[in-house]
Amino acid sequence: MDIASIVGLIAGLGFILMGILLGSGLGLFVNAPSMAIVIGGTIGATLVAFPLKDFSKVGKAMKRIFMFKLEKPEDLVVRLVEISNKARKGGLLSIEGDIKSIEDPYFASALQMTVDGVKTADIASIMQKKISMVTKDNKSGATLFTVMGTYAPAFGMIGTLIGLVQMLATLDDPATIGPKMAVAMITTFYGAVMGNLFFLPMADKLKVRGAEEILNMKLVYEGVLSIREGEHPRLMEDKLNIYLVNTKPAQDKK
Structure with a gap:
C-alpha cells in the first residue's frame, strides 16, 4: 500500500x-447537478478520446x-548477484529452485528460460519486448489520467x-x-478539485511507478x-550498480 498517495489525498x-x-457549512458545497456535469462530462469526453479497452484499465491503474508493490532495486541487485554466484559454482540447473521464490513473473520467466537453455539472443528479444509492452501500458495509464485532469476543470467551466x-x-x-451564482461557481470548484487533487497527481x-518498474x-x-x-558476479554487480546511481539519495553520492 502506498502511504504517500493515501496521506496526500486525505491531507488535501x-x-x-x-x-x-471555517467559513460556512458543508451544505453550500453539495450540489448534485454540478457533480453530474463534471463527473459525467469528464467520463464522456474520456470515452470519446480513448478506446473502451483503454478506459476499462482505470481500475487497474x-x-x-x-497498492503498488515492487522490490527495491538495491535488493534486486543483491538477489541477482546471489543467483549469479550460485550458477557460477553449481551450473545453471542449480538455480532452478530459486525460481519458485520469485514473485515477479518477468524475473521468474527470464530465469526459467535461462535454466531451460534458451539462446541468449532469444532471451534478450523476449525480455525487450516485455519491457516495451510494460512501457506502453504505463504511458497509456498516465496519459489517460492526464487527459481526465484536463477535462474535469473544463467541464467545471461548462457547468459554471x-x-x-x-x-x-x-x-x-x-x-x-x-x-x-453560488451554484454556478461550485461546478468550477468540483472540476478544479477533481483535476488537481485526483487526476493530475495520479x-x-x-x-513515477512506471519508471520504477522499468x-x-x-x-x-x-x-x-x-x-x-556466465559472467563473473562481481562484473555483473558493477554493471547493475550503474543503474542505481540516480536512485540513491544525494548524501550517498558524496
Whole structure:
C-alpha cells in the first residue's frame, strides 16, 4: 500500500474541508447537478478520446497507485548477484529452485528460460519486448489520467456557464441571483478539485511507478543475460550498480 498517495489525498481533502467549514457549512458545497456535469462530462469526453479497452484499465491503474508493490532495486541487485554466484559454482540447473521464490513473473520467466537453455539472443528479444509492452501500458495509464485532469476543470467551466445562463434568465427576481451564482461557481470548484487533487497527481504518480518498474526490469534484463553468459558476479554487480546511481539519495553520492 502506498502511504504517500493515501496521506496526500486525505491531507488535501482535509484542508479543503477545513477551509470550507471555517467559513460556512458543508451544505453550500453539495450540489448534485454540478457533480453530474463534471463527473459525467469528464467520463464522456474520456470515452470519446480513448478506446473502451483503454478506459476499462482505470481500475487497474488506480490499483497501481495505491497498492503498488515492487522490490527495491538495491535488493534486486543483491538477489541477482546471489543467483549469479550460485550458477557460477553449481551450473545453471542449480538455480532452478530459486525460481519458485520469485514473485515477479518477468524475473521468474527470464530465469526459467535461462535454466531451460534458451539462446541468449532469444532471451534478450523476449525480455525487450516485455519491457516495451510494460512501457506502453504505463504511458497509456498516465496519459489517460492526464487527459481526465484536463477535462474535469473544463467541464467545471461548462457547468459554471450553464449556471450563469440560468441566473441571467431570472434577473427579474433579484432574490435568486445570489444562490444561483453560488451554484454556478461550485461546478468550477468540483472540476478544479477533481483535476488537481485526483487526476493530475495520479498521472504523475503513474509516471513515477512506471519508471520504477522499468528500472527493475532493466536490472533483471542485464542480470539474467549476465548469468546466462556466465559472467563473473562481481562484473555483473558493477554493471547493475550503474543503474542505481540516480536512485540513491544525494548524501550517498558524496
